[in-house]
Structures are given as C-alpha cells and as structure tokens.
Amino acid sequence: MSQAQTTAAPHYIKPSIHIFTDFDGTITREDLGDAIFRVFGEFDTYYPRLQRGELTVPEYWKLLCASIKPETTLEEMRSWASKQAADPAFAPFVRFCRDNSIPLTVVSDGFDVYIETVVERELMPILAEGEQSTELLPRYCNRLLRSENGVFTPFFPGRDESCTCFCASCKRNSVLRTIPQNALIIYIGDGYSDFCAAEHADIIFAKKSLAAYCNKNHLPHYPYASFQDVQKIVEGLIARRRLRPRHQAVLKRKLAFETE
C-alpha cells in the first residue's frame, strides 16, 4: 500500500488539478507584449489611448500590429525575443508539474511570435527524448500574421463576445474549455487580462494589478514573486491536503458553462 493510501483521510478524494499561467510579466519578468511594440511598432502612440479607454483591446492590438514597419520580418522579432529573460524558476516548475502529473497550460493575450520563442528556449533543457514541448506545455495566445508585402495583422483564436473582459482572446474560455467540469483550477497571473480567468479559479496566485484587483474584490489569493514561491505553496497545499474548490469560483464556472 502506498504512503498516500495509508495517510489519506477517508473522505478526502484528491481532486484533479489543472494549473494555468499567464505569460507576460509572469513567465517573463517584463511584459514582452509591450516591449516588442516599443522596439518594432508605435507603442507610445497607442498605449495611452488604450489606457484612456479610447480603444478596446482588439482595436489596440490591430493598430499596434499595423504600426510595425513593413521591412520587419518575423525572424527578426524571434531573434529579439530569444534574448528576453524569463523567470529561472519557470522550467523547474514545469518539471515539477510533469513529475506530479499536473497539467500546466499557458493562457496569454500576447503573441505567438515571442511566446513560442521564449517557451521553446526555456523548455529545451528539460524535454525528455521524443517529448513535444506543446504536449508538456500547451499554450493559448494570439497570432501575429505578416503578409508578403509586410502588412502585420493580429488573429485572435480565443475571441469571445460573450465575455466583457480586458482581453482580445478571453482567458476564461481557454481555461474552461480545457478542463473537466469538476477539476480544481489554479491560476497564476499579474495583469488586467487575467481578471476574468482568475475569478473562475479556485486558487489564485497574484501580483501587481491582478493582486490589486483581488484585494478590491475580496478574492482570496497568494502573493508571489516567482515560480519558486508558487511551487512551494502548491507543494504545501498538496502535502497538507488543502486543495479545495472555492465556492464563488464554482458558481461562476457553472454560470459560464450555462451561458456559453
């Protein structure tokens, strides 16, 4: 008989856990979705307009993409992304999730061109032979398309008119589509685009504007600085059998499933 079976309380059924994480400012230290348009587009023209509420997020991304100079190539952007730093505790955290059979998924409102570059680089040292990085770590994000004559346009695979969140691709929907209905959701994030997904999660890890939002809306959450903190807390929750659904999140998920 295994250790787990001998020590488990008779009523405790280990829930199936799914962890979702934001990318910009969470896996990376900097928001690369801002930084890449500072380098290749006209960030300073459009960001203030987004902040003033004059643009929706999809409108903002469309204008930013259109502002990229036509001579720019996706390869140049990938090369820039390959030099951007990530949290050194992220790859060990991916390994921790794999070792514990916990599915981990990236949900981002940023773009594939830099996300794929950084994720592939970070996962390279931990991939087992024949293991696909997309299986180890599925990611949902927007796509940056470039026409032959250098016109850049965004594509939002997760666009959803039914959610009024501050995203072009709704993270809540990416989360809810991925999991069985009774799974326990852990969400890690830092910004505006994380609000709607975090509200539907049982356990929230929050910093910066997501932490402020949680405080304002009385959403219980763990503050964190890096994936090292997240891993320690998740390990503790598993060891102490403290993984329980959050009632308000369960209700919100039920409502979302019904209205979808």
Ligand SMILES: [Mg+2]
């Ligand atoms: Mg972020």
Ligand SMILES: [Zn+2]
């Ligand atoms: Zn949403």
